[in-house]
Amino acid sequence: MEETEYVIKTIKFGILSPEHIKKMSVVTITVPDTYDEEWVPIPFGLMDRRLGTLEPLQRCETCGERMEQCPGHFGRIELARPVIHIGFIKYITMILQTTCSECGRILLDDNSIRRYKDYYLRFKNKKLHYFATLINNIVVKKASQASKCPHCKATKLKIKFERPFSIIEEMNGESKILTPYEVHDRLKKIPDEDVELLGFDPVYARPEWAVLFTLPVPPISIRPSITLETGERSEDDLTHKLGDIVRTNEKLKQSIESGSPQLIIDEHWNLLQFHVATYFDNEIAGLSQSVHRSGRPLKTFAQRLKGKEGRFRSNLSGKRVDFSARTVISPDPFISINEVGVPYDVAMRLTVPEKVTQWNIDRLKEAVRKGPNELGGANYVIRPDGRQIDLRFVKDRNVLADQLEPGYIVERHLMDGDLVIFNRQPSLHRISIMAHQVKCLPGKTLRINPMVCPPYNADFDGDEMNLFVPQDSEARSEMETIMKVEKQMLTPRYGGMIIGALHDYITSAYILTKKDTKLSRFIASYILGLAGYREPIELSNEIKGREIFSKLLPNIDFEGKPLAVFNEEDKKLVIKAGRILSGVIDHNAIGDQKAHTLLHKIYLTFGPEFTKDFIDKLGKLLIGYLDHYGFSIGLDEEDLPDEAYANINEAIRKHLKKVDEYIEMYRKGLLEREPGATVEETLEQKIMDELNLARDEAGKIAEKYFNQDNSILITAKTGARGKMLNLFHMAACIGQQSLRGKRITRGYENRTLPHFKKGDISPYARGFIKSNYKKGLSPLEFFFHAISGREGLVDTAVRTSQSGYMQRRLINALLDVYVEYDGTVRDAEGNIIQFLYGEDGIDPTYSFGQEPVDLDSIIKDELEK
Amino acid sequence: MEKDNYDILEHELVPKHVVLSKEESKKLLKRLKVKPYNLPWIRASDPVCKRIGAKPGSIIKIIRKSPTAGITVYYRFVIPG
Ligand SMILES: [Mg+2]
Ligand SMILES: [Zn+2]
Ligand SMILES: [Zn+2]
Secondary structure, eight states, X not given: OOOOOOOOOOOOOOOOOHHHHHHHEEEEOOOOOOBOTTSOBOTTSTTOGGGOOXXXXXXXXXXXXXXXXXXXXXXXXXXXXXXXXXXXXXXXXXXXXXXOTTTOOBSSOHHHHHHHHHHHHHHHHTTOHHXXXXXXXXXXXXXXXXXXXXXXXXXXXXXXXXXXXXXXXXXXXXXXXXXXXXXXXXXXXXXXXXXXXTTOOTTTOOGGGGEEEEEEEOOGGGSOOEEOTTSOEEOOHHHXXXXXXXHXXXXXXXXXHTTOOHHHHHXXXXXXXXXXXXXXXXXXXXXXXXXXXXXXXXOOHHHHHSSTTSIIIIIISSOOOSSEEEEEEEEOTTSOTTEEEEEHHHHTTOEEEEEOOTTTHHHHHHHHHHOTTSTTOEEEEEOTTSOEEEGGGOSOHHHHHHHOOBTBEEEEEOOTTOEEEEEOSSOOSGGGEEXXXXXXXXXXXXXXXXXXXXXXTOOSSSOEEEEEOOOSHHHHHXXXXXXXXXXXXXXXXXXXXXXXXXXXXXXXXHXXXXXXXXXXXXXXXXXXXXXXXXXXXXXXXXXXXXXXXXXXXXXXXXXXXXXXXXXXXXXXXXXXXXXXXXXXXXXXHHBSSBSSSHHHHHHHHHHHHXXXXXXXXXXXXXXXXXXXXXXXXXXXXXXXXXXXXXXXXXXXXXXXXXXXXXXXXXXXXXXXXXXTSOHHHHHHHHHHHHHHHHHHHHHHHHHXXXXXXXXXXXXXXXXXXXXXXXXXXXXXXXXXXXXXXEXXXXXXXXXXXXXXXXXXXXXXXXXXXXXXXXXXXXXXXXXHHHHHHHHXXXXXXXXXXXXXXXXXHHHHHHTTOEEOTTXXXXXTTOOEEESSGGGTTOOGGXXXXXXXXXXXXXXXXXXXX | OOGGGOOGGGSTTSOEEEEOOHHHHHHHXXXXXXXXXXXXXXXXXXXXXXXXXXXXXXXXXXXXXXXXXXXXXXXXXXXXX
């Protein structure tokens, strides 16, 4: 068979003309049924053999080909009365509004028509389609305002579209529905030149073709029947719908032939119009849906294409691929940040095609010998003649291995060091997809280093991630050069390190680099060994934690401000020549999602490869140390002495009294209104302010009683996890609960709960929680807390769906915008959007915060040279 | 304020607009390797276009202040309407 390759240049959509439908149809369908008792397709039925075949070994009655070759053939239904195509009804109305019902001309005088035509053709010939459409729109707008035909002087009546499928003409207050016959006649009168000026191509879309006299019946290949396990046959929804159409059409035909009253005929005609309309779209506003016997709405043409499960989003944009894997992720701090742990089971299913050469032949022979069920084996061998051999069915793999020679291709198992693409949805930014190196591991989950969680926004509460194996070296080289984790550590969002230490790493770093932390010889050598430090060192039995940390640092100078300042000397972090002189290491030095950190400087100075190794070593060191140290949080750490509770109670009482005073003033009408607020609003504001003060003061008092080694204090102050407020909630006072940013007011009539008097606006009746989590909440407090908690959950649910939709729209609008080599920003058509990217040409990834470059340190470095 | 006497070009927020000459336009299009309609558009009915007398088909140069770049240049193709 001769094969020719064509390239699609343009696609043109049009309306099928009745002649076209007749020409392409092979049979006129008149029987509304499908098969007879012996499961033989009924001639002239909806499954007529001439429409193509889907049975194996059967030949098509039209083209004589088998199922695989026969594309299927169209049939047709000759409608007894015409109906309007629901998809074009808006256009039909528009055309009728702008043309004369008598002579069919556009309702503009000859001069204007000529002028517009001139413009239109000029733009069209220059392929300026936007401007051409603009002319069409102007013509439509102008013509629809006319009240009289400038050509034949006929009066123009008002024409309206009325749901679901009527076109109505208004004549001195009375309205009349135009029949499809009338619509067709009027549309037919419009000359080709005028059709063109209204924006239609008369060759491919004469407007009168939108009134259907003949309905094409699609081949059965697009509406196959399915046999259920029970042996029952089930027809496609489109077949059901076509059955309705044929049935109604035949009835209509009969009633016309038998001379039934006009009323009966009209009823059938209307039903036919309904069936044809729902055949195209079963979700028309103002029209009841066509349903199955079970009550399920039928899926007709529009439903096949539309929406998330439609052809476009589900099948065309959402293709599924081979060589991919998906499972739950879990952490492994002992693999590198650029690795991904792949379960053996997965590694033995995913393959990489490798061409046999003289350099890899021994390895690939070994892989073939190992076969499909041993790690490091292979699943397929492709011979130079293109024959694929499935190793599962090879009896003696040794023989095949010996046959291997350059030219063969072996689809070998995934092995350590292979580059794969790793991804977590929602893929909101570039770094949601990165290249990792494979590390085959026992277990059933995909493993990642916890420090690559921030770019993926992953955690391990059941998150799943996807893995893809590239199949050629072109893809692999692109991944190697731009997609690897270490090359994606800077984010274009704020030009800082998105990858860095988090949670326990920070805690550990802080405890290790505290001024007075001293390590024994044993533990010092243990954690340094863990970090892969292999230089000879002198170790005393009292070695400073800072010294240990400094061993990993490269020769670098750095000055920063630690988040946690526990004593005066450590107010400033100073690192000179790779040694910590003062200050502690915390989130501000090695943290994730932050610019201007020590890590950031190391990255900019020493590059991706080095930084990756540094982070790996750092992670092992810190995890090792924290394991030894034994960091944990206990319930007694939130305990305060009785004296503290007394002070807190006193402080809260004081503020509550103030609130009472405000309420009293308000009751007496003495409260003064703030500008722009009512008295009530002023009172609410004052109460809210006062209660927040109460909570803050309670926290302040509690803070005084915490030790410096309080675990939560450490995690909060070093930036490892939590805020001081969380600690205050646990130890001191939870404070006012809110609903929609206000105190809680809803519930019963003028009160939140039946436990309060009506109109009680005191703090406790409006959701103030005096208790803390440690001591526990009263039942009423617990209820108010649940209200706020629920609001938080609902908010996040609503926000994610809304921002998700916005993201979709933005991506669809911007996905083909790119920065050209000359620095301009263009779209796919070559239109310029910006003349210099971001109007300054700066890549924020490599900028210094808000400034393009870090001038200060450049000058400083130059001066020191 | 008398509406007719107010010059919009004097306004703080209106950047400097200049109509490019034939030669300048040609040079610009050659540098960017684009057709005029590939540039961003501005309507001839835009108040600034009316004020500086930019007719459809011409290209105007807009010199704006920028917090990061200091001064930045933009071009627009004047379309009818
Ligand atoms: Mg999760
Ligand atoms: Zn066929
Ligand atoms: Zn007329």
